[in-house]
Amino acid sequence: xxxxxxxxxxxxxxxxxxxxxxxxxxxxxxxxxxxxxxxxxxxxxxxxxxxxxxxxxxxxxxxxxxxxxxxxxxxxxxxxxxxxxxxxxxxxxxxxxxxxxxxxxxxxxxxxxxxxxxxxxxxxxxxxxxxxxxxxxxxxxxxxxxxxxxxxxxxxxxxxxxxxxxxxxxxxxxxxxxxxxxxxxxxxxxxxxxxxxxxxxxxxxxxxxxxxxxxxxxxxxxxxxxxxxxxxxxxxxxxxxxxxxxxxxxxxxxxxxxxxxxxxxxxxxxxxxxxxxxxxxxxxxxxxxxxxxxxxxxxxxxxxxxxxxxxxxxxxxxxxxxxxxxxxxxxxxxxxxxxxxxxxxxxxxxxxxxxxxxxxxxxxxxxxxxxxxxx
Amino acid sequence: xxxxxxxxxxxxxxxxxxxxxxxxxxxxxxxxxxxxxxxxxxxxxxxxxxxxxxxxxxxxxxxxxxxxxxxxxxxxxxxxxxxxxxxxxxxxxxxxxxxxxxxxxxxxxxxxxxxxxxxxxxxxxxxxxxxxxxxxxxxxxxxxxxxxxxxxxxxxxxxxxxxxxxxxxxxxxxxxxxxxxxxxxxxxxxxxxxxxxx
Numbered sequence: 001x002x003x004x005x006x007x008x009x010x011x012x013x014x015x016x017x018x019x020x021x022x023x024x025x026x027x028x029x030x031x032x033x034x035x036x037x038x039x040x041x042x043x044x045x046x047x048x049x050x051x052x053x054x055x056x057x058x059x060x061x062x063x064x065x066x067x068x069x070x071x072x073x074x075x076x077x078x079x080x081x082x083x084x085x086x087x088x089x090x091x092x093x094x095x096x097x098x099x100x101x102x103x104x105x106x107x108x109x110x111x112x113x114x115x116x117x118x119x120x121x122x123x124x125x126x127x128x129x130x131x132x133x134x135x136x137x138x139x140x141x142x143x144x145x146x147x148x149x150x151x152x153x154x155x156x157x158x159x160x161x162x163x164x165x166x167x168x169x170x171x172x173x174x175x176x177x178x179x180x181x182x183x184x185x186x187x188x189x190x191x192x193x194x195x196x197x198x199x200x201x202x203x204x205x206x207x208x209x210x211x212x213x214x215x216x217x218x219x220x221x222x223x224x225x226x227x228x229x230x231x232x233x234x235x236x237x238x239x240x241x242x243x244x245x246x247x248x249x250x251x252x253x254x255x256x257x258x259x260x261x262x263x264x265x266x267x268x269x270x271x272x273x274x275x276x277x278x279x280x281x282x283x284x285x286x287x288x289x290x291x292x293x294x295x296x297x298x299x300x301x302x303x304x305x306x307x308x309x310x311x312x313x314x315x316x317x318x319x320x321x322x323x324x325x326x327x328x329x330x331x332x333x334x335x336x337x338x339x340x341x342x343x344x345x346x347x348x349x350x351x352x353x354x355x356x357x358x359x360x361x362x363x364x365x366x367x368x369x370x371x372x373x374x375x
Numbered sequence: 376x377x378x379x380x381x382x383x384x385x386x387x388x389x390x391x392x393x394x395x396x397x398x399x400x401x402x403x404x405x406x407x408x409x410x411x412x413x414x415x416x417x418x419x420x421x422x423x424x425x426x427x428x429x430x431x432x433x434x435x436x437x438x439x440x441x442x443x444x445x446x447x448x449x450x451x452x453x454x455x456x457x458x459x460x461x462x463x464x465x466x467x468x469x470x471x472x473x474x475x476x477x478x479x480x481x482x483x484x485x486x487x488x489x490x491x492x493x494x495x496x497x498x499x500x501x502x503x504x505x506x507x508x509x510x511x512x513x514x515x516x517x518x519x520x521x522x523x524x525x526x527x528x529x530x531x532x533x534x535x536x537x538x539x540x541x542x543x544x545x546x547x548x549x550x551x552x553x554x555x556x557x558x559x560x561x562x563x564x565x566x567x568x569x570x571x572x573x
Binding site for chain 1: 381384385388389391392394395396399405417418419420421446448449478479480481482485494
């Protein structure tokens with residue numbers, strides 16, 4: 001709890017509390033920020049979460065492993081595919097299920113496309129928070145392209161339930177692969193456009209540079225992960241550190257920068273979109289033929305008694321699943337370690353002493369998704 | 376002083392940005408005017424489930440095995456079934472889906488043993504009350520149910536006849552084999568006797 005600061009009536013008329021949210025367009029969901037202000041300066045900021053708590057972890061204890069599948073993509077609805085596939089991979093790792101090569105490639109393509117779409121949404125909304133409406137529409141256009149591609153094969157636009165234990169539900173056709181390549185080509189042409197429109201824009205630069213600088217201690221104190229950590233100069237990515245699926249077969253960089261300010265966090269994500277594009281192109285060019293579902297998947301999923309941990313790199317950072325099995329069909333406990341929650345915790349330290357107009361820029365650059373924080 | 380120097384830089388970056396936006400004026404529109412025009416629905420698009428027609432029956436082939444009801448994570452399917460006379464399987468009497476609860480996970484389609492579940496192509500199933508999203512999947516098939524039952528009975532009868540014929544054939548073959556064995560046995564006996572005699 002924050003130390004109570006006396007809000008005096010007579011001593012200091014400038015000090016007051018301001019509630020930002022829960023219904024505020026720049027908090028990306030139902031986040032409430034209680035700001036203690038002195039004029040325009042923030043003395044203390046306290047994020048209050050829990051407005052969209054849906055008890056996903058509790059729901060996992062009341063249903064069997066396969067029935068938890070539709071929940072996974074609803075934890076973080078912006079990169080639902082990564083969560084859905086990640087959960088499948090976790091259970092497969094426990095059961096020792098082999099996934100066919102083709103299914104692995106399809107998973108990589110879909111996950112990376114989803115990562116790009118998630119970053120695009122973040123890009124658009126950050127710019128909109130800072131007052132630039134045009135890039136938002138361009139990002140939406142590109143993102144729509146990805147959603148259409150994924151819709152063709154997964155059947156959903158946002159809350160995917162595409163993965164199954166041992167593979168994926170549907171095979172992709174040549175049209176899907178061609179559409180993916182077309183998108184990559186188109187998006188590579190669009191990215192320089194974004195650069196001219198946004199990155200080189202002086203108003204945007206002035207609002208982001210040296211704003212919301214993260215101290216190096218924060219990384220350890222709050223277990224920061226994802227693009228935020230990489231913008232602080234740490235080369236950490238689950239895809240590289242503990243490769244899951246077939247990420248070790250792909251050639252990609254983990255971009256890092258050292259500034260740790262809002263502008264760096266912006267640049268890191270743009271660079272990550274480039275890297276994801278390269279992974280998608282590699283996967284499409286090397287995808288083998290074959291089945292997309294393992295031949296022998298047990299009808300009843302009964303992991304052996306024990307505790308398991310499996311992590312994937314979501315668009316926001318390290319997403320971990322801690323699964324406790326008591327040997328029955330129903331998990332004893334599934335704990336979800338979500339990246340946004342840890343990243344948001346650092347907000348209090350970062351916002352202290354900044355100006356109120358920078359709040360949206362800093363909050364936007366952390367890239368939170370509220371349903372993932374509340375779960 | 377710095378802010379004064381920023382003015383030409385800012386103006387340049389602004390003009391460059393405007394150049395990008397102006398180019399977009401001359402590109403093809405990317406939106407669809409929704410109520411007047413409709414975007415095409417993807418083939419795999421998931422929506423409310425429907426019972427799909429099986430050609431050999433002329434109706435759906437739901438056998439009311441309740442597997443979809445059991446696996447549904449949000450319990451949105453409710454089925455009751457009974458076995459009509461002359462058919463080996465059950466037929467559903469009630470197949471209700473509450474689409475408001477459905478999460479489009481597609482697990483019901485995975486477990487369906489007769490592959491008679493599919494997705495509908497409606498994508499604007501919005502309503503004014505919760506009752507609007509409750510669908511009776513059998514409604515579309517009520518008229519054809521009698522016909523389908525006839526087909527199924529006919530098929531069942533044929534199957535039975537086939538089974539009967541098979542059984543008869545098997546019995547006959549058995550009898551033949553027994554007779555043959557008997558005959559061979561006798562022959563063996565004869566030869567045995569013969570050798571013993573000589």
